[in-house]
Amino acid sequence: MRFGSFCEMLQHWAAVKPDKASVTYSDLTLSRSEVLSRFEDKRARFSLYKSVGFLIGEPDADEVITLLAAIGSGIRVSLLDETLPDELLGALIKSAECDALEGDSELCAEFSQFLCEPECTSHNEVLFYTSGTTSRSKAVVLSEASLCASAYNGGALLPLSEDDRLLSLLPLNHVFGFVCSLLWPLSCGAEVAIGRGMRHLADDFDFYRPTAVSLVPAFADFFLKRGHLNDELKLVLIGAGECPSNVVSMLRAYGKRLCFGYGLTETSSGVALSLGDDAYAMDVCPDFTVTIAPDGEVLVECPECMMQGYFRDPDGTAGVLRGGVLSTGDLGYIDEHGRLHITGRKKEMLVLPGGTKIFLPEYEKAISEKLGTDEICVFLSGNAPALAVSEGDEGEILAALRPLMEKYPRSEQISRVFVRGKNLPRTKTGKIKRYEVESLFGGRG
Numbered sequence: 001m002r003f004g005s006f007c008e009m010l011q012h013w014a015a016v017k018p019d020k021a022s023v024t025y026s027d028l029t030l031s032r033s034e035v036l037s038r039f040e041d042k043r044a045r046f047s048l049y050k051s052v053g054f055l056i057g058e059p060d061a062d063e064v065i066t067l068l069a070a071i072g073s074g075i076r077v078s079l080l081d082e083t084l085p086d087e088l089l090g091a092l093i094k095s096a097e098c099d100a101l102e103g104d105s106e107l108c109a110e111f112s113q114f115l116c117e118p119e120c121t122s123h124n125e126v127l128f129y130t131s132g133t134t135s136r137s138k139a140v141v142l143s144e145a146s147l148c149a150s151a152y153n154g155g156a157l158l159p160l161s162e163d164d165r166l167l168s169l170l171p172l173n174h175v176f177g178f179v180c181s182l183l184w185p186l187s188c189g190a191e192v193a194i195g196r197g198m199r200h201l202a203d204d205f206d207f208y209r210p211t212a213v214s215l216v217p218a219f220a221d222f223f224l225k226r227g228h229l230n231d232e233l234k235l236v237l238i239g240a241g242e243c244p245s246n247v248v249s250m251l252r253a254y255g256k257r258l259c260f261g262y263g264l265t266e267t268s269s270g271v272a273l274s275l276g277d278d279a280y281a282m283d284v285c286p287d288f289t290v291t292i293a294p295d296g297e298v299l300v301e302c303p304e305c306m307m308q309g310y311f312r313d314p315d316g317t318a319g320v321l322r323g324g325v326l327s328t329g330d331l332g333y334i335d336e337h338g339r340l341h342i343t344g345r346k347k348e349m350l351v352l353p354g355g356t357k358i359f360l361p362e363y364e365k366a367i368s369e370k371l372g373t374d375e376i377c378v379f380l381s382g383n384a385p386a387l388a389v390s391e392g393d394e395g396e397i398l399a400a401l402r403p404l405m406e407k408y409p410r411s412e413q414i415s416r417v418f419v420r421g422k423n424l425p426r427t428k429t430g431k432i433k434r435y436e437v438e439s440l441f442g443g444r445g
Helices: 006-016 032-048 061-072 086-095 105-110 144-157 175-187 204-208 217-225 245-253 314-320 360-371 394-405 434-440
Strands: 021-025 028-031 051-056 076-081 100-102 125-129 139-142 165-168 191-194 212-215 235-238 257-264 269-273 289-292 297-301 325-334 340-345 349-351 357-359 376-381 384-389 416-419
Touching (some): 006 032, 006 061, 006 144, 021 032, 021 061, 028 061, 061 076, 061 100, 061 191, 076 086, 144 175, 165 175, 165 204, 175 191, 175 212, 175 269, 217 235, 257 325, 314 325, 357 360, 360 394, 376 434, 384 394
Parallel strands (some): 021 191, 051 100, 076 125, 165 212, 235 257
Antiparallel strands (some): 125 139, 257 269, 289 297, 297 325, 325 340, 349 357, 376 384
């Protein structure tokens, strides 16, 4: 069903079956009518603000409803990862012109120094960040309506029933997590069971007994190898990164239905979903038009789900969004059945298994300056960033990089150094052949 707002969504399902379970966290289960009541109470107080920064960590039911209420109040809401380095988090709060913070009270007090009076009153803006890696992270301006439209598109291709319970484990500051582990089930009238945090990752499936779950590839691999998936689980939706073939094989061996999703922050999440036996052949969502440029780049059009632009960055917006058509930076093709296949990335971006993106030119420049050489190449090895160099000692190189790496989240730090013993392979124009470096050192393993 298509909804124009969170309030409309919650009101509809509360009118259908008010006492049916809607949101569960640990031993607390809230009915549809209780969720709606809390949402309406919380929404009223956000009228006092113009731009709220929401510090997201491991939310409980109350924090999830507060987040929905903040967005539903029609002000600007910036979704921020509270685990980011202090300097970066402060810069994001300041750049988003926040006049209030929500989340952990101690953190809100600590970062209150970055609050300011917004330059102008903005209505119905939701800021998601394309990456938490560097100051080059782009703030993508979405809206409550575009997020609702994205949830509709997902549910139209892959509906959940009112009897389903989806386990929500993904960070809500990422658009895939927000839409596919929260809005999608709520829009279908399904129950959302909120994960109890990292310390309970190993037993949340057993505790909640979900019928569906949305995961990034790294999480899927983790749960499968440890046999954590419960018998009642029927559907696993994977997105925000490449899905390794071994994950596909293991899920099918467990008898679980796998659907793989492709989407972008700029499109409010999902563009296409695999529904059949081929996990990499994806049906395009109803509101979307997908075409392939002459150079193989995937182009996407969808007024209902498209971003308003990059926050305070008209040039950046114009560089990717022209006439309502988004240049995704991804390469792919459409098969004879009209299904989309993604084959690679046009942009110089390293996509980690958890969905985080590293902007390689800036990342490699910082490493090059620290080591005093441009004979370097960063690539993915064993699901983590690795560094190839022409010469040197691995231990000494890691030691030299330690002060720089401490500025990045742990998942984005260099884990291994590979020494070739001679210059790295380059093209005739002098660019390092990244794909050849990956092949030399067993990248993307």
